[in-house]
Amino acid sequence: MSYVLVERPDPAVAVVTLNRPERMNAMSYDVMVPFRDALLELGRDNAVRAVVVTGAGAGFCSGADQESAGVPPGVAGLTRPTYALRAMEVLEDVVLTIRRLHQPVIAAVNGAAIGGGLCLALACDLRVAAPAAYFRAAGINNGLTASELGLSFLLPRAVGSTRAADIMLTGRDVTAEEAERIGLVSSVATDVVGAAVEMGQRIAGFSQPGIELTKRSLHAGQSATSMETYLSSEGIGQLYLRMLTGNFEEATLARKEGRAPRFTDDRRAP
Structure with missing residues (x-):
C-alpha cells in the first residue's frame, strides 16, 4: 500500500x-x-x-x-x-x-x-x-x-x-x-x-517567475527586521521581471483588449 x-x-x-x-x-x-x-x-x-x-x-x-x-x-x-x-x-x-x-x-x-x-x-x-x-x-x-x-x-x-x-x-x-x-x-x-x-x-495562470518571487518575498518579509532594509529586495524583484519579460506590456494590452493575458516569461535582449 x-x-x-x-x-x-x-x-x-x-x-x-x-x-x-x-x-x-x-x-x-x-x-x-x-x-x-x-x-x-x-x-x-x-x-x-x-x-x-x-x-x-x-x-x-x-x-x-x-x-x-x-x-x-x-x-x-x-x-x-x-x-x-x-x-x-x-x-x-x-x-x-x-x-x-x-x-x-x-x-x-x-x-x-x-x-x-x-x-x-x-x-x-x-x-x-x-x-x-x-x-x-x-x-x-x-x-x-x-x-x-x-x-x-x-x-x-x-x-x-x-x-x-x-x-x-x-x-x-x-x-x-x-x-x-x-x-x-x-x-x-x-x-x-x-x-x-x-x-x-x-x-x-500567472507568470511563473512572478509567482516564485512572490513566494520568496512573502517568506523573506516574515523574517525581515525592518521595512526600510526589506523594501529594496521587493523592488529588485519587480525590476527583474519588468526588464527581463514582456509580461507588464502583455497585461496592459490584455486589459485594453478585454482578454486574459498570455504570459510568456521571456523577452529577447535589446
Missing part, C-alpha cells in the same frame, strides 16, 4: 495525499519520508505550478504517531539521544521542503490537523479548510511543549502573537469557522480539495 498518492487533476496542479486514513495520516516515517520525496520530485517538475496537500479519510494529519511511528532512515547503531535528534531532523526536513518548494503549496485541510499536522498546514503557503476541519497544538496536552516543527515561528505570523499564545497554551481546538475568522485559513469549502485545486489553477 502506498502511503502517499500523487495525482494531477490539472497539468499544472499536483495533489499530494497522505494516505494512511486508519491512523489519521499520522506522521510515521513510512508516511513522512515518501511524502518529502514526492514533494522534492514535484519541485523538480517545471510543469507543476502549484501543489495541493491533503489527507485521506477523516483527518488531514494527526501529528506524531504514538503507536507505530516506524524507524527513520540512517539511524542504525546510534545511541538513544542521537537517534532522537536524527528522527526530529527527518520531520523538520519535511517542513523545510514545503517551505523551499518553488511552487506555492496549498493545504486542503479536510479534517483534524493536530500537533505536527497543524505544523504541516502552517508550513504551506495557503490553507483551505473543510467545515469539519479543526486545528490543535497538541504538545501541551501531552505534557510537552506546544512548540514543534516551526509552530512557534509560523503560528504567530499567521494569526498574531496573542491568538497564537491562546491556541498553544490552552491546547484547545480551533474550528474551521474560527480558523477562517482569525486568518489561520483563507476560506472554508465543502469540496476542500476542489477549492484548493481551483486556487492552484488560478495561480498557474
Whole structure:
C-alpha cells in the first residue's frame, strides 16, 4: 500500500495525499519520508505550478504517531539521544521542503490537523479548510511543549502573537469557522480539495517567475527586521521581471483588449 498518492487533476496542479486514513495520516516515517520525496520530485517538475496537500479519510494529519511511528532512515547503531535528534531532523526536513518548494503549496485541510499536522498546514503557503476541519497544538496536552516543527515561528505570523499564545497554551481546538475568522485559513469549502485545486489553477495562470518571487518575498518579509532594509529586495524583484519579460506590456494590452493575458516569461535582449 502506498502511503502517499500523487495525482494531477490539472497539468499544472499536483495533489499530494497522505494516505494512511486508519491512523489519521499520522506522521510515521513510512508516511513522512515518501511524502518529502514526492514533494522534492514535484519541485523538480517545471510543469507543476502549484501543489495541493491533503489527507485521506477523516483527518488531514494527526501529528506524531504514538503507536507505530516506524524507524527513520540512517539511524542504525546510534545511541538513544542521537537517534532522537536524527528522527526530529527527518520531520523538520519535511517542513523545510514545503517551505523551499518553488511552487506555492496549498493545504486542503479536510479534517483534524493536530500537533505536527497543524505544523504541516502552517508550513504551506495557503490553507483551505473543510467545515469539519479543526486545528490543535497538541504538545501541551501531552505534557510537552506546544512548540514543534516551526509552530512557534509560523503560528504567530499567521494569526498574531496573542491568538497564537491562546491556541498553544490552552491546547484547545480551533474550528474551521474560527480558523477562517482569525486568518489561520483563507476560506472554508465543502469540496476542500476542489477549492484548493481551483486556487492552484488560478495561480498557474500567472507568470511563473512572478509567482516564485512572490513566494520568496512573502517568506523573506516574515523574517525581515525592518521595512526600510526589506523594501529594496521587493523592488529588485519587480525590476527583474519588468526588464527581463514582456509580461507588464502583455497585461496592459490584455486589459485594453478585454482578454486574459498570455504570459510568456521571456523577452529577447535589446
